[in-house]
Amino acid sequence: MKRFNIKNKNILIAGGSGQIGKSIIDFFLKLNARIINLDIQDIKQQKINSNRNYLFYKIDFSKKEDIDLIFNNFIKKKRIDTLINLFHFKGNFRKLEPNNSFFESFDKYDFSNWNNTINVNLNGLFLICQKTLKIMMGQKKGNIINVSSTYGVVSPKKHIYGKSGINNPIAYSTTKAGIINFTRYLATHYAEYNIRANVISPGGVKNKMQSKEFVKNYKINTPLKRLANPWEYNEAFLYLASDASSYMTGSNLIIDGGWTAW
Ligand SMILES: NC(=O)c1ccc[n+]([C@@H]2O[C@H](COP(=O)([O-])OP(=O)(O)OC[C@H]3O[C@@H](n4cnc5c(N)ncnc54)[C@H](O)[C@@H]3O)[C@@H](O)[C@H]2O)c1
Structure with missing residues (x-):
């Protein structure tokens, strides 16, 4: 267990105030890790906000100037053991937002939604990994965990969404696929600095x-016959964030109830 x-x-958790991030932060704080959450909004949970091992900085990852500012003023001088991008x-x-144009089909997809997603x-x-990697290169040790999706591995099943007004758009699926090879690139090019990705x-x-x-259709398409609870990813993040995974780099750990096995 020591490892x-x-x-x-x-x-450093980027985008930690969402569904999966909140659960990881709560879990990691209980294990006495020091968390820096970078997000456009903070978590509103007293037990997290008041924890002395929790720091929050407001940032918009679509703005290079925000990332520069936060890194130059707050992050640059710190040791960063692990970066998790959510x-x-x-x-x-x-x-x-159901029926938001973000969910449109490709033939009607607005170029601005595509650009905003990219x-x-x-x-x-790219920007947060580049900044953090430079810190990790100086430390001669580091660990990056990027988050893709089943939809970065296979195409979204368009029929499961029915009339919900929510769909899984091309911009999401394409960028999630891109994240996987982006990570392999970091893993192979920075292993010599003892940085894993x-x-x-x-x-x-x-x-x-x-x-x-949607829930009914999701079950039909999942061997384990259900959606995940947000906390069911915690232990996988712990494994990758700790030395327990010291021989693992360039991998894509798929945790999907069997969705991509069919
Ligand atoms: N929840 C799922 O069903 C699911 C499934 C597969 C993959 N994923 C992936 O897991 C990751 C986390 O998912 P989640 O459900 O916790 O997401 P979420 O939408 O609940 O949370 C995302 C967080 O990112 C923050 N964020 C978004 N844009 C930002 C920006 N420009 N600048 C700063 N912060 C910004 C949001 O404020 C939010 O706190 C995502 O990358 C998602 O693609 C989620």
């Missing part, structure tokens, strides 16, 4: 926005 120890490790563009920064999911990722590809997490039709 799973993350006590006092500095873990942020993604979904048409707005808060809840999913700008956050890939350009933002891996991907976690989660399957769908249940939330209140999902229609009955």
Whole structure:
């Protein structure tokens, strides 16, 4: 168990205020890690906000100047053991909005939605990884965990969404696929600095926005017959964030109830 120890490790979490991020932060704080959450909005949970090992900086990953400012003023001088990138563009920064043009089919897809998604999911990722990697190169040790999706591995199943007004658009799927090879590039080109880089590809997490039709269709397409709970990824993040995974780099850990096995 010693190799799973993350006590006092500095873990930078980008986009940690969402469904999966909140769960990881809560779990990692209980294991006495030091968390720096970079997000456009903070988590509103007293037990997290008041934890002395929790720091939050407001940032918009679509803005290079925001990333420069936060790094130059707050992050640059710190040791960063692990970086976890969770942020993604979904048409707005808060809840999913059914019928938002972000969910349109490719033939009607607005170029601005495509650009906004690339700008956050890939350009933002490029910038934060580049900044953090330089810190890690100086430390001669580091660990990057990027987050893709089953839809970065296979195409979204368009029939499961029915009339919900929520779909999985080309911009999401394309950028999520890009994240996987971006990570392999970092893994292979920076292994000599003792920096590891891996991907976690989660399957769908249940939330209140999902229609009955979607949940039913999701079950039919999943060997384990259900969506995930947000906390069911915690242990995989712990494995990758700790020395327990010291021989793992360039991998894509798919945790999807079997979705991509069919
Ligand atoms: N939840 C799922 O069903 C699911 C399934 C597969 C993959 N994933 C992936 O897992 C990751 C986390 O998912 P989640 O459900 O926790 O997402 P979420 O939407 O609940 O949270 C994302 C977080 O990123 C932040 N964010 C978005 N754009 C930002 C920006 N420009 N600048 C700063 N912060 C920004 C949001 O404020 C939010 O706190 C995502 O990359 C997602 O693609 C999620």
